[in-house]
Structure formats: C-alpha cells, structure tokens
Amino acid sequence: MTIEVKNLVKKFGSFAALDGVDLKVNDGELLALLGPSGSGKTTLLRIIAGLDWPDSGEVSFNGEDALAQGARERHVGFVFQHYALFRHMTVFENVAFGLRVQPRAVRKDEAAIRSRVKELLDLVQLDWLADRYPSQLSGGQRQRIALARALAIEPRILLLDEPFGALDAKVRKELRKWLRSLHHEIHVTSIFVTHDQEEALEVANRVVVMDKGRIEQIGSPDDVYDNPATAFVHGFIGESIVLPIQIGDGAIRLGDRQLDLAADGLAPGASKLFVRRHDMLVGPPGSGAFEGAVQHVRNFGPVQRAEVALSGGETIEIDAPRDKELRAGDTIGLNPRRYRIFAG
Amino acid sequence: MGLTLSWLSVIILIPLAGLFLRSLELSPEQFWNILSSRRTLNALRVSFGLAFAAACVNLVMGSIIVWALVRYRFPGRRIFDAIVDVPFALPTAVAGVALTALFAEKGWLGAPLAALGLKVAFTPVGIFVAMIFIGIPFVVRTVQPVLQDLDPEIEEAAGSLGASRLQTIVRVILPSLAPALLTGLALAFARAVGEYGSVIFIAGNLPNVSEIAPLLIVIRLSEFRYADATAIAVVMLVVSFVIIFAVNRLQRWAQSRIPAR
Amino acid sequence: MTMQIADSVSLSASDSQARAHAAAARNNLRTEPRAVRIVIITLALLFLTVFVVLPLVVVFAQAFSRGILAYFAALAEPEAMAAIKLTLIVAAISVGLNLVFGLVAAWAIAKFEFPGKTFLITLIDLPFSVSPVISGLVFVLLFGAQGYFGSWLREHDIQILFAVPGIALATTFVTFPFVARALIPLMQEQGTQEEEAAISLGASGLQTFFRVTLPNIKWGVLYGVLLCNARAMGEFGAVSVVSGHIRGETNTMPLLVEILYNEYQFVAAFAIASLLAMLALITLIAKTILERHLDEGQDASDH
Numbered sequence: 090m091t092i093e094v095k096n097l098v099k100k101f102g103s104f105a106a107l108d109g110v111d112l113k114v115n116d117g118e119l120l121a122l123l124g125p126s127g128s129g130k131t132t133l134l135r136i137i138a139g140l141d142w143p144d145s146g147e148v149s150f151n152g153e154d155a156l157a158q159g160a161r162e163r164h165v166g167f168v169f170q171h172y173a174l175f176r177h178m179t180v181f182e183n184v185a186f187g188l189r190v191q192p193r194a195v196r197k198d199e200a201a202i203r204s205r206v207k208e209l210l211d212l213v214q215l216d217w218l219a220d221r222y223p224s225q226l227s228g229g230q231r232q233r234i235a236l237a238r239a240l241a242i243e244p245r246i247l248l249l250d251e252p253f254g255a256l257d258a259k260v261r262k263e264l265r266k267w268l269r270s271l272h273h274e275i276h277v278t279s280i281f282v283t284h285d286q287e288e289a290l291e292v293a294n295r296v297v298v299m300d301k302g303r304i305e306q307i308g309s310p311d312d313v314y315d316n317p318a319t320a321f322v323h324g325f326i327g328e329s330i331v332l333p334i335q336i337g338d339g340a341i342r343l344g345d346r347q348l349d350l351a352a353d354g355l356a357p358g359a360s361k362l363f364v365r366r367h368d369m370l371v372g373p374p375g376s377g378a379f380e381g382a383v384q385h386v387r388n389f390g391p392v393q394r395a396e397v398a399l400s401g402g403e404t405i406e407i408d409a410p411r412d413k414e415l416r417a418g419d420t421i422g423l424n425p426r427r428y429r430i431f432a433g
Numbered sequence: 434m435g436l437t438l439s440w441l442s443v444i445i446l447i448p449l450a451g452l453f454l455r456s457l458e459l460s461p462e463q464f465w466n467i468l469s470s471r472r473t474l475n476a477l478r479v480s481f482g483l484a485f486a487a488a489c490v491n492l493v494m495g496s497i498i499v500w501a502l503v504r505y506r507f508p509g510r511r512i513f514d515a516i517v518d519v520p521f522a523l524p525t526a527v528a529g530v531a532l533t534a535l536f537a538e539k540g541w542l543g544a545p546l547a548a549l550g551l552k553v554a555f556t557p558v559g560i561f562v563a564m565i566f567i568g569i570p571f572v573v574r575t576v577q578p579v580l581q582d583l584d585p586e587i588e589e590a591a592g593s594l595g596a597s598r599l600q601t602i603v604r605v606i607l608p609s610l611a612p613a614l615l616t617g618l619a620l621a622f623a624r625a626v627g628e629y630g631s632v633i634f635i636a637g638n639l640p641n642v643s644e645i646a647p648l649l650i651v652i653r654l655s656e657f658r659y660a661d662a663t664a665i666a667v668v669m670l671v672v673s674f675v676i677i678f679a680v681n682r683l684q685r686w687a688q689s690r691i692p693a694r
Numbered sequence: 695m696t697m698q699i700a701d702s703v704s705l706s707a708s709d710s711q712a713r714a715h716a717a718a719a720r721n722n723l724r725t726e727p728r729a730v731r732i733v734i735i736t737l738a739l740l741f742l743t744v745f746v747v748l749p750l751v752v753v754f755a756q757a758f759s760r761g762i763l764a765y766f767a768a769l770a771e772p773e774a775m776a777a778i779k780l781t782l783i784v785a786a787i788s789v790g791l792n793l794v795f796g797l798v799a800a801w802a803i804a805k806f807e808f809p810g811k812t813f814l815i816t817l818i819d820l821p822f823s824v825s826p827v828i829s830g831l832v833f834v835l836l837f838g839a840q841g842y843f844g845s846w847l848r849e850h851d852i853q854i855l856f857a858v859p860g861i862a863l864a865t866t867f868v869t870f871p872f873v874a875r876a877l878i879p880l881m882q883e884q885g886t887q888e889e890e891a892a893i894s895l896g897a898s899g900l901q902t903f904f905r906v907t908l909p910n911i912k913w914g915v916l917y918g919v920l921l922c923n924a925r926a927m928g929e930f931g932a933v934s935v936v937s938g939h940i941r942g943e944t945n946t947m948p949l950l951v952e953i954l955y956n957e958y959q960f961v962a963a964f965a966i967a968s969l970l971a972m973l974a975l976i977t978l979i980a981k982t983i984l985e986r987h988l989d990e991g992q993d994a995s996d997h
Contacts, residue, residue, distance in 0.1 A: 140589050140723065160593045160723055167593040173586035177608040187594035190604070242594055494741050501738040505731055513739065515978060519746050522974040522981075524928025525826075526948035527967040530955050531749035534756055534964075541748065566745050585724060592723030601723075627825025630930035630948065634955065647827035651935060654831065659840055666828045673823055 090151050090245040090278050091116050092137060097146035099132055099302075106132040107143065108302035114280065119272045121293035122282045125325070129302040130282045131250055137280065138248050139163045150245065166239030166277075168249040172231045174223040180234050181219040184209055187242035209237040212271070229260040233267075240275070249281035253288065261285075265292050286326050290314060298322045320431035323363040330369070330405045332362040334430070341430075343401035349378040350425075356432055364428040367392065367408040371415070377422030381405075386415050397421065467664040472640050473649065477668065480646040483557060484625035487564030491621045492614060494565075495572025502573070503580045521570045525630025532563050533634040557643045559635035564625040571624065572617030579613040612683060619680045623673055753971045756964035768962035769969070776943070777950040777966065780858070784933075784946060785926040788866040792922055796873025797915070801907065803874075804881030805889065815878070822871045829868050830935025833860060856938030861946065864932040869922045876918030877911055880988070884910055913987040920984065924977040928970055 092114040099107040107129045114120055122130035135141040137148060139160030148155045155163055174183050182189075188202045197205070210216035213233040223231055232252055239247060252268070253261040269292050272279055283289050289296045290310040298305045298313060298321070306318040317323035324331065335342045337357045341350050374380055381399040388394075392408040395415050399405060407423065409415060467473060501507075502514050520528065536543040536553040543553055553559050583606065591601040629647040637643035646665055653662035725731070758765055768774060799818060803811060821829060835841050837854040847854060854860045888910065892902040908915075930948040937944040945953065947966050954963035 138593060140593065160589070161595055161597070164595075165593060167590065169586045169590060171584075171586065173584065173590040175587065175591075175605055177611075186591070186596070186604070190591075190594065190596040190600045238590075238594065494738075497734055498738040498742065501735045504725070505735055507735050509739075513742055515982060516742055516746050518978055518981075519750065519974065522924055522978050523750075524930060524948050524970045524974065526930040526951045527753060527928070527970045527974070528749065529930075530951060530963060530967055531753045531971075534960075535749055535752045541752065542744065562745075566749070569742075569745060588724045598723075598726055623823060627828070629825065629827045629934070634952075647825050647931065650827050650831055654834055654935060657840065659835060659838070662831055663835065666825075666831050669825060670828060673825075 092155075092246065092278065092280075093147075093149045093152075094133070094137070095147040095149075097133065097136065097143045097148070099129075099136065099141070099143045105302045107136075107146075110146070110299075110302070110304055112297065112304065112307070114278060115295075117276045117278055118294040119269070119292065120280045121289035121296045122280060122299060123284070123286060123289040123296055123325075124299035124305075125284060127301070128299040130297075130299050133299075134248050134250055134280060134282050137246070138165050138167050140167070164242065164245050166242060166244030166247045168232070168235050168239050168247070168252050170251040170254050172223070172235040174231055174235055174238070176223050179220050179222055180210070180215070180226070181206055183223070183234060184238045184241050186238060205241065209241055212240070212274075213237045227260075228256045229264060232256065232264065236271075240277075244277065247277045247279040249279070251282050251284070253285075254283070261288070268292060290326070298325065300325070315427070317363070317429060320361055320363065320433065323429055323431070328366045328408075330362075330364045330366060330407070332364075332399075332403055332405070334360050334362050336360055336430075343379070343399065343403065346401040350428075355430060358432065360430050360432050362425075362428060362430050364425045366394075366406060368426045368428065369405075369407040369409075369423045370426050371407070371409050371413065372422045372424060374420045374422050377424035379423040379425075381421060381423060383415050383417055383419045383421060385417055397423070399423075463660070467661050468668060472644070473646075473661075473665060475641040476644050476646045476649040476665070479557065479560065479642075479644060480626050480669075481672070483560050484564055484622050484628075487561055487568055487625050488618050488622035490565050491568040491572050492618045495569065495576065495617060495621075496610075496614065498569075499573045499576045499580060503577060517570050517573050520567050525567075525628070526634075528566060528631040529563065529634035532566060532631065533559070536562060536635060554635050555637040555643070557636075559637070560632055560643060560645060563632045563635050564628060567628055567631050568621030568625050571621040572614065575617035575620065576610055576613045579610055583609060612686070615683055616680050619676055619683075623676050627669065627673065750971060750975075753964055753967050756960055757968040759964075760961050764961050765965050765968075768959075768965040771962065773945070773950060774962070774966060777945045777947045778969075780861070780945065781927050781947040783858070784862050784865050785923055787862045788869050788926045789919055789923050791866050792870055792873050793915070793919060796870075796877060796918060796922075799874045800877035800881055801903070803878055804884075805886050818871050818874050820871075821868050822875075826868060826929065826931030827935060830864055830932035833864050833867070833932075833936050855936050856944060858944065860936040861933050861944060864936045865926050865929050868929055868932050869925045872922035872925060873915070873918035876921065877914045880911055880914040881907075913984055917981065917984045917988065920977060920980055924973065927973060 092112075094110060094112040094114075097107050097110040098105070110129070110133060112133075122133060124130045132141060136143050137155075139155070139158065139162075142156070150163070160167075175186065178186070184206045185202055188197060188205060191197075206219075207216060210219055213236060215230060215233055215237070218226060218230060218234070223234070226234065236249075236252075253264050256264065265288055268281075281292075290313070293310060295307060296310055296313045297307045300321050306313055306322045308316070308318075313322060314326055317326060323329055332343055334348070335358075336352055336355050339352050341348045341352050341355075341362075343362075369379075370377070379399050379401070381397040383395050383397055384404070385396040386393055388411065389408070391411065393411050393415055395407055395409060397405055397407060415421070468477075498517065502510060502517075533554055534540055536546070536559060538544065538547045538552065538554065540554070546553055551558070553562060587605055587609075588601055591605045592598075596604065627647060629645075629651075632645055633648055636645060636648075638648060646669060650662045650665050653659075653665070726734075769778075799814070802808075803815060834855060837843050837847060837860065839848075843854075852859075854863065888906050889902050892906045893899075897905065927946075928948060929946075930952075933946055934949060934952070937946070937949060947970055951963050951967050951970070954960075954966070
C-alpha cells in the first residue's frame with residue numbers, strides 16, 4: 090500500500106511539530122523516520138496512524154483520503170515504544186485481541202483465531218510463551234509480542250514508534266536484524282521512528298531525515314550517508330569534521346591559510362566544510378589541502394584515531410588506517426577524499 | 434518499644450480480649466441460641482443484606498462518579514471532588530438527623546417520593562439510603578488513583594487494533610480497575626455493616642423489620658444482657674475480619690499480576 | 695480573478711482545518727461521544743447533590759428555620775454549652791494521647807525491624823474497621839457493673855463508665871489509628887538515612903528525634919491530628935454506649951443532637967449539628983491544603 094503525505098502542519102501552541110511535510114511511501118518498503126527529539130518524527134507517525142490529527146494538510150492511502158477515517162478504520166498496525174501490552178491478559182489473548190473485537194459479521198471463529206495466533210507466535214518465535222503474562226516477559230520478548238499483536242489484524246501498514254528504544258544495546262542489535270528479515274518475509278509497508286542513525290541505516294530501505302518539523306533529506310541509506318543534502322544531515326549522520334571557512338576571491342580560506350581546494354561555483358562568505366573522519370587521507374606534509382601536527386594518537390578498532398592541530402588554527406580528529414603508524418609530533422598533510430561545503 | 438507495646442496492649446488488646454473471653458464464657462449451645470433467635474437473625478439480615486445492597490449501589494455510582502471526575506472537565510469539578518469526602522468527615526449523628534429531615538414525609542425529598550407512593554424514612558429503605566450515603570467515598574477514593582495512572586497508550590493500542598470504545602472499556606479498562614473496584618466494594622460494605630449513628634435516626638428501628646445489628650447490641654446492653662450483646666458483636670467482628678483479610682489478599686493478588694512499571 | 699482564487703484558497707484552508715478538528719474530536723480513541731459524556735456527568739452530579747449536598751444544606755436550613763436569634767439562643771443553653779465543653783475536653787485528651795503514642799508507634803515501625811511488626815500494624819488498623827458500637831461495648835464489658843474490673847472500680851470508688859473518663863477512653867480507642875496511619879507511610883518513605891547521619895555526627899536519640907525526625911514529619915503530624923480531632927469530636931456510637939446520657943454531664947455534642955432530636959427540639963438539635971457540620975467542612979478544607987504540602991514534600995524528597 091502506498092502512502093502520500095502532503096504539506097502536513099501540526100502546531101502545539103506556538104511550537105511547530107510539523108512544518109510543511111511532504112512524503113511518498115512506496116508499497117512494501119521499510120522506511121525509517123530519523124531525527125533528534127523534537128524533530129516531529131513521532132508526530133508524523135501518529136498522524137499517519139490516526140492517533141493524532143494535523144492542523145492542515147493531506148494524508149492518503151492508495152490515493153484515498155485517510156483523514157476521513159480514525160485509527161480504528163484505517164487498519165494500521167501500531168507498535169508503541171513501551172509496548173502497551175494488556176497486562177491483565179496472557180500473551181495469547183493479547184495477540185488475539187484484534188481478532189476478538191472484530192464485528193460479528195467479519196469475525197473469525199475460535200478455531201481460526203487460535204491458528205492465526207499460533208501462526209504469529211511462531212513467526213516471532215515465542216509460541217512457548219503463549220500462557221505467560223506480559224509482566225513475566227523480558228523487554229525484547231514484549232516488543233516481539235507487541236509486533237505479533239499488531240500483525241494479527243493483517244494491517245495495510247505497520248508503524249513502529251522507537252520500537253527498540255527501551256531495550257539495551259545487545260538486544261537492540263539482535264532485534265534490528267530480526268525486524269529486517271521479518272519485513273523481508275512479510276512485505277508489509279512499514280515505517281519506523283528512531284533517533285539512532287545506525288539503526289536507520291542498517292535496517293531501512295529508505296531513510297527520511299527530519300529536523301525541527303521539516304524533512305531534511307529522503308534517500309537510501311547510502312545516499313544519505315555519502316551525499317548528505319544539508320549541513321544538518323551531514324552533521325547528524327556519521328562522524329563529521331566541521332571546519333569554518335571563508336570563501337572569497339575564488340579561494341577558500343581556513344583561518345589565514347588558503348586551502349588547495351576548488352572554489353568555483355561557491356557563494357562567497359562564511360561557510361562550513363564537512364568531511365567524514367575517515368575521508369581525510371594522510372600524506373607527507375605539503376601534499377594535501379590541509380597541513381597539521383599530530384597531537385595524540387590512539388588505536389580505535391580497525392583505525393588509528395589521531396588528534397591533529399591544523400595550521401589554520403582548528404584541531405580535528407581523523408580516522409586513518411593502521412598500516413602507516415602515526416606518532417605524536419609528526420607533521421602531516423591531509424587531503425579530503427570527499428567533502429561538502431554548506432553555506433552558513 | 435516497650436512503651437508502644439504496653440500502650441497498645443492497654444488500649445486495644447485488653448478490651449478486645451475481654452470481649453472474646455466474655456463470649457467464651459458462653460457454651461456453644463447458648464451462643465447458638467442467642468444467634469438463632471428470630472430477632473437477632475433479622476437484625477443481622479437487615480444489617481448485612483442492606484449493607485451489601487448499598488455497597489453495590491456505591492459500586493455502580495462510584496464508578497460513574499470517579500470516571501467523571503478523572504476523565505472529564507466540567508465547571509465545579511474540583512468542588513465535587515472535595516464533596517466526595519463529606520460522608521467520611523461528617524459526624525455520624527449529624528448525617529443521621531440530616532438524612533432523616535431530608536427524607537421524612539414532609540422533607541424536601543421525602544415529600545415528592547411520598548407522593549409517588551414511596552416512604553423512605555422509618556423504613557428499611559431509609560436504612561438503605563443512609564448506608565449509601567456513608568459508603569460514597571470508598572469506591573471513588575480507592576479507584577481514583579488507579580484510574581489516574583492508567584496508561585493512555587493502552588487505550589490507543591486497543592483502538593488501533595479495531596476495538597470500539599465500549600469494547601475498549603469492557604475488555605481493557607475495567608479489568609485493570611477490577612481489583613480497586615472490589616476493594617472499594619468491600620470497604621463500603623464493611624463500613625455500612627457497622628454503621629450506627631447515620632442509620633438509627635432514619636431507620637424505623639422496629640424489631641425484625643428495620644432494626645440493625647448494632648442497635649440490637651445497644652438494646653441488649655441497656656437490658657444488661659451482656660452475653661447476648663457480646664455474641665452478636667463477635668459475629669459481626671468475625672465477618673468484618675474475614676472481609677478485611679479477603680481484601681488484603683485481593684490487593685496482593687492484584688499487585689502480583691499487574692506490577693507497577 | 696486573482697482575488698477570487700485567493701478567497702477560495704483561504705476558504706478551503708480554514709475549511710480543511712475545521713474538518714480536521716472535527717475529525718480529531720470524533721475519532722479520539724480515549725474518550726466517549728459527547729452525549730455519553732453529558733449523561734455520565736449529569737448522573738454523577740445529580741447523585742452527589744441528592745446524597746451529599748442536600749443533607750448538608752438541610753442541616754443549616756433547619757438550624758436557621760426560626761431565625762438567627764433562635765439559633766444562637768439554642769447554642770447558649772446551659773446543656774449545649776456543657777456539651778460543647780465536654781466535646782472539646784474529650785477531643786483534647788484523645789488527640790493529645792494519640793499524638794504521643796501514634797508518634798512512638800510510627801517511629802518504631804518505620805525505623806526499626808522487629809518480630810511482630812506486621813501484627814502491630816494490623817492491630818493499629820483494628821479500631822478503624824470495627825463498628826463503633828462494638829468499641830463501646832468492649833469498654834462496658836471491662837468497666838461496667840458486671841464487667842471485669844467493675845467490682846474493683848466500685849471498691850475504689852472510681853467511676854469510669856457513665857462519666858468523663860469512660861467517654862475519653864472510648865474516644866481515644868476509636869481515634870487511635872489516625873495519627874499513626876498518617877505518619878507510618880510518610881516516615882517509611884523518608885527512610886533512616888538522615889537519622890543515621892545525625893547519630894554519626896554525635897546526636898543523642900532524643901536530639902535526633904526533635905531536630906531531624908520531627909521537622910521532616912510536621913505536615914504528616916498536622917494531618918493526623920486534624921483527622922483524629924475531627925473523628926474525636928464527632929464520635930457517636932462508641933460514646934453513646936459508654937456515656938449513660940446524663941444530661942448536662944456526660945453528653946457530648948453528637949449525643950446532645952440525638953437527645954434534642956428525639957424530643958422534637960429540631961432547631962436546637964440542628965443548631966448543634968450545624969456546628970459539627972462546620973467543623974467537618976473546615977476539616978476537609980484544611981485536609982486538602984495539608985495534602986498539597988505532603989505531596990510537595992514527597993516530590994522534593996524524590997530529587
């Protein structure tokens with residue numbers, strides 16, 4: 090099912106949670122809404138679900154106006170950050186809930202409900218917990234049951250609000266992979282909200298980066314990582330080096346030093362240079378756009394992380410491969426393999 | 434430590450021990466004879482039966498009241514919230530004469546009801562009304578904190594899964610409130626059974642018809658029939674104790690199934 | 695032409711906003727339709743008005759039914775004055791005694807572990823859950839003419855029942871739990887760390903109690919005293935049994951209300967009742983204020 094959102098605005102008093110959001114979600118894709126808290130991602134998700142309403146704008150499912158219906162009619166599966174499992178019901182009854190409350194005309198008979206619930210519990214690999222109560226489950230188990238419960242009603246879309254936010258790191262990683270393979274199996278159009286960029290990049294087909302109620306960029310994980318469209322996206326995703334530069338007279342300056350980088354087509358004035366830590370290539374002094382003295386080195390997994398004081402005043406951190414050992418005091422040249430310049 | 438225990442013994446244990454010892458002086462046969470006398474049985478029937486009926490009314494009305502107070506906004510909400518505590522704070526004798534004046538045949542409410550053919554004061558109905566009055570705070574105050582702390586996402590989850598509002602209330606909200614509701618019911622019942630001051634003015638106090646057990650105890654005392662009074666008191670005590678025990682058990686069971694997050 | 699388009703655009707924008715608001719209200723998953731809400735609120739308010747507001751109003755209406763002069767005349771009667779005096783004395787005694795021993799009991803329970811602690815807590819709740827008539831009965835069994843101590847008391851010419859000491863004892867018994875119940879959760883929640891700190895700094899037990907414990911629990915103490923006093927002044931059942939109803943001597947205010955009412959002296963009865971009703975209302979107001987203080991204290995201690 091495709092979803093289209095046009096010019097959505099939602100204000101809480103004078104605070105604009107959504108400030109004109111446009112989005113198209115393709116059938117069957119797994120989409121991540123990524124951004125810091127306050128960026129509007131959860132608000133957007135809840136409006137799509139029908140749990141909240143926009144002040145203005147349109148939301149359509151397969152071309153039909155979704156705002157004419159409430160959450161009950163929209164047939165969406167929603168997974169809450171804190172699971173919202175019914176504490177007084179067993180796991181089985183929780184998953185069966187959506188099937189039990191259907192109008193009599195549509196409702197399946199008991200046997201059909203039972204087999205469907207079993208099917209779902211098998212899908213999330215927790216059929217052995219069917220008779221337990223939510224209070225007896227771990228966080229990761231609860232989340233999977235919440236997912237099974239949402240899937241029971243055969244939703245047209247699956248919406249997940251920071252599904253792994255309340256879990257610890259190891260469980261988060263496992264569930265991430267599991268969600269990805271689950272989506273592969275079921276192919277329901279799914280949107281999930283997260284503030285964890287690693288999660289978004291690892292799991293989603295496409296990523297929507299949001300900040301302050303607006304969409305900064307939409308693209309595949311590679312797109313968003315390699316070709317960030319705005320300063321915010323570049324800074325939010327991956328580890329970036331940010332250098333304040335001046336553009337004028339066809340040259341780029343860092344402090345008082347002119348950089349050996351092309352300035353064509355760039356607007357004059359103060360700007361920022363964004364480079365990824367591992368995109369700064371190390372060479373002999375004088376060979377690169379930048380020059381600096383190594384202050385401090387430490388090994389960091391597969392790379393050396395070196396603190397370098399640039400001649401131009403700034404101190405930056407770079408990640409260099411470990412084949413050529415750097416030492417404190419070395420003078421080196423640095424060349425950005427890939428970089429972006431954003432005004433402001 | 435010693436001071437507390439000695440004070441407690443003096444003020445509580447010894448009197449209560451006196452009560453039980455006194456009743457033990459009676460042989461089981463005498464005990465049974467007192468209890469099974471027609472007047473005693475009827476007094477117990479009136480007290481327990483009407484107290485249960487009144488507690489049930491308070492269960493229903495208390496639920497409606499607490500829902501309105503917690504879920505809705507309306508002018509005067511705060512004042513009505515405070516008013517719920519009045520039956521708790523008002524001296525029982527004051528409540529007794531006030532309710533009688535209100536429901537007597539010439540009273541503000543008694544008159545229209547009499548015109549409809551319903552006599553309230555000086556009948557068992559009056560006892561029923563007084564017992565409702567004193568039970569009002571129990572269901573409301575017991576359920577209120579539970580309802581206030583209910584997770585809003587639970588209702589959103591139920592709705593998003595397709596439940597209608599009624600289904601959500603019946604299948605999701607009420608079960609969460611059930612332990613508190615039952616506790617409130619039990620507390621209202623226990624209070625109504627032992628109530629004296631609020632009831633004796635509006636009750637007819639006719640033996641076998643509208644005589645409550647506490648009144649019978651007082652009458653027996655004035656007749657110096659201490660043994661009879663004691664026997665009735667023991668029965669009431671035992672039942673109250675059982676109720677409190679059951680309520681504690683209920684609360685502990687509820688706690689185990691629905692732990693705080 | 696441009697104006698027409700602009701108008702229609704702005705119209706549809708506010709139109710869609712109105713639609714959005716209506717849809718939001720209709721589809722809120724957490725509330726009932728407006729008609730249902732109105733019915734529930736009306737039922738609740740009607741019930742409370744009939745059962746609580748009207749009785750309160752009736753008390754004052756009856757008390758003033760013959761005018762203000764009659765009201766004050768009734769209160770100035772010697773019997774009324776005696777009853778008021780007795781009520782105040784008895785309340786002072788029970789509150790005083792229960793304050794001290796409630797403090798001690800709460801302190802023991804909250805700060806120490808000892809065998810029989812649960813039993814103690816159940817015991818404290820006992821007067822609360824027992825019919826007031828039974829409470830009175832218990833004292834008659836002990837101190838009455840045929841009671842356990844009856845003959846001993848007669849020998850020593852001590853009058854407990856049908857006199858002030860009996861009333862004070864019964865009232866103290868019935869109001870025993872209020873101070874302790876107010877203090878126990880408060881002190882348990884506060885824990886023992888501050889007291890331990892004081893002791894480690896060299897304070898004696900008594901100093902610790904007065905300088906550290908007491909200031910922390912002052913709102914709880916006031917709350918417990920307030921409720922204890924309200925109950926002590928208004929107690930009817932237990933006192934009725936032990937007092938003997940001797941006019942001018944052993945009638946508290948609630949008992950006098952009963953007597954006057956049974957003699958059809960309605961204005962007088964309701965005049966005294968109105969004093970008790972005012973006491974109840976003042977107690978409720980003070981209770982609400984104190985509760986706010988207690989909640990603030992809890993929030994502060996969470997930080």
